[in-house]
Amino acid sequence: MKHWKKVATPTFAIIAFLAFWEFIVWFNHWPNYKMASPSDLIPAYAKYWNLFLIYGWQTLWRTVVGLIVAVIFGTLIGMVMGFSRTMRDALYPLLVGFNAIPKATVVPVIALIFIGQHDFNTILIAFMISFFPISVAVSIGLSTLEPEYRDILRSLGASKWTIFWKIALPKTLPEFFGALKVSVTLAFIGTNLMEIVEPHGRGLGHLFDSGKINADYPLMFAVLIALAFLGIVLYYIVVALEKIFAGWAERPQG
Amino acid sequence: MTNLIDIKGVTHAYKTENGPLPVLENLNISVPEGDFCAVVGPSGCGKSTLTRLIAGLIKPDEGEVWLHGERVTSPRSTVGMAFQNPVLLEWRTILDNVLLPLEIVPNSMSKRQKQDRARDLLALVGLDGFEDKRPSELSGGMRQRASLCRSIVHKPDVLIMDEPFGALDAFTREDLWQTMHRLRAEEPFTGVLITHDLRESVYLADEVIVLSGRPATTQHVENVKLSGRTDLEVIYTQEATDILHRLRHQIEVAQGRAEVVAQ
Structure with missing residues (x-):
């Protein structure tokens, strides 16, 4: 019953959304160059399904690689800022400033610097746009570790590395996954x-x-929906990972 | 009997933006092996600093801390610690929480032996059947019981407790006092208990040390040897009441609200 509900609820929400969309377009008599309706998308998918597979895969793998780089780099920066006050004071304004720059303006610059290296460029932008939430979450997670946690292990003669591995890292995981959910969608953007x-x-x-x-408006909408679909898939992969590694943080509701 | 804990002339100050803030001044405490020593004193008089000094987490500016005839200069695995906050690791089961010190302190126990040891301790404090629960599924008193098991699982010589029962309600607290007596009967350790509760100190400790206000020094040592100790009724005897009165007076002196009177 519970499992059934877990899938049924979001599925119903998506169907309701699509129905509402279809209705709005039909009710307003919008032509498909103004707003395509879900029923216009089916022919677009049927016609270009092989292109959707090829291009979808290209978008997906480059996003995932960018995200992986963001996780590694973001975690490292977060660790540096979480453990050292000086580094936190030094790096925060830089990071915030960097994050405030619209990435659309960085795209032509990057494209020019690494001209022709399309995969690299794309991964770089996906990484640059998505690492910030991760580093902030990790640094906050580490810097708010209660001193008693550290004392419990330190009084037993544990090394700094042991304290990080046994306490600081697992304790930061819920914040980390929260940030990763934001970063997933950012990386697609x-x-x-x-x-x-x-x-x-x-x-x-x-x-x-x-x-x-080609003024193929249904195709444009079909691409947007395909992107949304990939975003949802990746998001739920992160949710599954979170369940495995930080499921303990979820409290029973009641 | 030798002293297991010897604190000799310890002076310590914290560095603050407004210069050093002295918290301990020429403090001397000796605890014989196997004894249980309670430390009471006004709020903010440096009691927690004392626990960190004994545990070797900080070094005193002056003076020496000795454990077992060895000078303490860094943390030692022969010490167990328990705090007011049970600081259990939420991502581990109760059993794995208790096992944590055995993962760090070098020992020759097999995995099986470690688990048996942890299960025995949990049973001793009345937590059998909760081994596989997460800390979030336990009440405050149960968490503190688990925390106590963790602090002694590696058989430390010294158990340092910083207001371990301070956050519990009165009845749970009394339950835990009795648990403490049960643990002491089974496990040989020397205890240092920081507390605000005079009744607690009288019920649990062999001697009660009253610290003066900041910077703290030893103001008064009260020997408490109540007969028929483990029964809670002992707190309501005349003997205990007299001791409580004397301690109460010493606290008021420490707070600067009363003059020392000759006894």
Whole structure:
């Protein structure tokens, strides 16, 4: 019953959303160049399904690689800031400033610096846009560790590394996964920024672009929905990982 | 009998932005092996600093701390600690929480032996059947029981407790006092108990040390040897009441609210 409900509730919400969308378009008599309806998307998927697979995969793997780099780099920066007050004071303004720069403006710069290296460029933007929440979460998790936790292990003669491995790291995991959920969607935005702003014939962003050039409006909407779908899939992968590694943080409701 | 804990002329100050803040001044405490020593004193008089000094987590500015005839200069695995906050690791089961010190302190126990040891202790404090629960599923008193098991699982010589029962309600606290007596009967350790509760100190300790206000020094040592100790009724005897009165007076002196009177 519970498992059944867990899948049924979001599925019902999605169906309700699609029905509402279909209704709005039908009710207002909008032509599909103004707003395509869900029923317009099916022919688009049927016609270009192989392109969706190829480009979807390109977008997906580059997003995931960018995200992995963001996790590694973000965690390292977060650790440095979490353990050292001086480093925190030094790095925070830099990070905030860097994060405040609209990444759309960075895309042409990056594209010019690493000209022709399309995969690298795309991964770089996906990484740059998504590491910030992770480093903030890790640094907060580590710097708010209650001193008693450290004392319990230190009084037994544990090394700094042991304290980090046995206490600081697991204790930070809930915050880390919270940030990772935000970063997942950000990384998709990064990948598509590169694919759309600096066209290089790869990824779903490129498919969106060709839809625009050919005035194929249902295709453009179909790409957006495909992106949303990939985002949801990746999000739930993160949720599954969270359940495995930080499931203890979830309290029974009641 | 030799002294297990010897604190000799310890002076310690914290560095603050407004210069050093002295918390302990020429403090002398000796605890014989196997004894239980309670330390009471006004709030903020440096009692917690004392626990960190004995545990070797900080070094005194002046003076020496000796454990077992060895000078303490760094943390030692022969010490167990328990705090007001049970600081259990939420991602571990109760059993794995109790096992934590055995993962760090070098020992020759097999995995099986470690588990048996932890299970025995949990049973001793009345937590059998809760081994596989998470800390969040336990009440405050039960968490503190688990925390006590963790602090002695590696058979430390010295158990240092910093207001371990301070956050519990009165009845749970009395339960835990009795648990403490049960543990002492089974496990040989020398105890230092920091507390605000005079009744607690009289019921549990062999001697009660009253610290003066900050910077703290030993103001008064009260020997408490109540007969028929483990029965809670002992707190309501005339003998205990007299001791409580004397301690109460000493606290008021420490707070600067009363003059010392000749006894």
